[in-house]
Structures are given as structure tokens and as C-alpha cells.
Amino acid sequence: GAVVSQHPSRVICKSGTSVKIECRSLDFQATTMFWYRQFPKQSLMLMATSNEGSKATYEQGVEKDKFLINHASLTLSTLTVTSAHPEDSSFYICSAKEGGRWETQYFGPGTRLLVL
């Protein structure tokens, strides 16, 4: 089946530093990838949608300059949290949609970010 990986699974960083999270589709080409944020005991909130080779589309209230998304290939998207602060601490989950199979998103295992 379709597998999506994320790296790292957990990261701790100091306030003010930047953190990059990778999302890879391992056995399919992902024309579209999504980035979600999940606070403890809450649902997933869509942050942005990225299509390979084009700029990401951000949801209302999500800062583009804060959360940089790059989808340079059909198997890799990256989310960079710039100048991270403690309030950015969260669980970040990516998902990928296989080209041609539009209705199903396959989710990565998530990345736990803790900003001290």
C-alpha cells in the first residue's frame, strides 16, 4: 500500500532556531501533499496544500513566512518552521495524494516538535 514517511519523528530545538521536517511518499508519486498541525487532544488543522513544482496554498491564518513549504519533487515535500517559538510546539503531520487517485490521502507518522 501507499506509504508516507516523515523525518524526523521528534525534534527539540531552542527558541529562535529553524526546523525542517521532511515528508516523503515512498512507493508512489504524490502530486499533492498536505501539511497539518495537531494540538494535544484536538483534531488536525490543515495548514497548507502543496502541489509539486508550484507554490503552496496556505489556509487562512497560517503565516507563509513562518511555515515555509517546498514541494520540489513528486516524492518529497518539506516544511520549515522558521524562528521557532514555544507556541509552535505541536504535532505536525503530512499527507500525500497519489496522482490519479484523487480521493484518498495517505498520512505520514507525524513529527513531534518541541521548542524550548
Place this chain on the structure above:
Amino acid sequence: AQSVTQLGSHVSVSEGALVLLRCNYSSSVPPYLFWYVQYPNQGLQLLLKYTSAATLVKGINGFEAEFKKSETSFHLTKPSAHMSDAAEYFCAVSDPDSGGSNYKLTFGKGTLLTVNP
């Protein structure tokens, strides 16, 4: 705009008992509906999906869900709960016409299922 309501943030059942997790949606067009399961500190795994074919959908791990348009519901059931079913369950709706071809998902707030021995 589409939305999802999951009634009951926490459901507790005994092992072997029926599992019923409720999901109601609102959508201006016939929706596509999904149930996902999330184990602690993990991503989401697709349990099943409804995409306008058969209204009774069977998924993995013995789960099934029935799309009822008149009730705008898509409740998740399993006849007999196992300890391994303990997890967070999310209902999601996707409007086929939303966002062009991106088909964004809107999630419910989730229901935590605990299974008692």
C-alpha cells in the same frame, strides 16, 4: 462550507461489545466521507471511505460505516471490540468540488475509544 461533528469525545466499551462512533456532516454537495484511526504518537491510518458507491462501506479491522443521506450521518461500527481497537478515531469529509483538484479534508474533533477488559 463543509463540517463534521463527532458526537462523544470519548467512548468506552467492554471487550467484545459493539462499537458505535457517531459522525454527522454538513455539505452543500454529495460528500466523500472517511474514517481514520490514530494510535498514540502516530499518523492517521485510513479505515474506510465512502465515495458515492455502495452506502454500506466495509473497512479494515472489521469496521464498517453506513452513509445515510437523510440523516447526514456516517457512523462507524464494529460488532465486537478488541483491546487493539483502543485509539482515536476521526471522521472527515471531502467536498469533491473544493479546492479544484486538491480535495481538502475537513476533520471532526475525534473520538477516543477505550476498550475495557
